Amino acid sequence: EAGVAQSPRYKIIEKRQSVAFWCNPISGHATLYWYQQILGQGPKLLIQFQNNGVVDDSQLPKDRFSAERLKGVDSTLKIQPAKLEDSAVYLCASSLGTSTGELFFGEGSRLTVL
């Protein structure tokens, strides 16, 4: 079974530029999550989708971050404009349903903002 796919694995941009990350969850997984992991910290939830609807985006900095999950499968996370403090690993995860269960994580996309 294919795991959660993310791209790009690495991205370096200058502050005020934009960047987009893509995630393809495990087939059949209804719930998709984007987490931000800053160096030395645990993952922090940015947004959670159930199919193509948002169920939690309370910690998403909406002035610069946006995410969508068209057709309830793939998802894109965008940052525009990027700030230095956005340097982090962006982890995508998926799970079968909404009740807490096992989350399957991708390898992450490491962003460096200069």
Place this chain on the structure above:
Amino acid sequence: AQSVTQPDIHITVSEGASLELRCNYSYGATPYLFWYVQSPGQGLQLLLKYFSGDTLVQGIKGFEAEFKRSQSSFNLRKPSVHWSDAAEYFCAVGARSGYSTLTFGKGTMLLVSP
């Protein structure tokens, strides 16, 4: 709001020695509890989880964890550490209702000495 505390940022253990990683959580009721492991440059992999029943849960790679309600703890243990266990370990808590997601601790980095 739920929270997780992992009091040890780094732990060094000799290969073959036993291991215990501490995790304390804050939640109004009994949560779902998880331990994940993250190797460098990789996503998070589930080691074990507690939902209900036996408070001693077994996981992959020889790990186990014990849920102690009175201490709000879910410590991870392994009787004999291998060099390949060197990684970062994250404890996570999830609510039992609604569109629950996982809240992670800041992680404990395990170093294994020869």
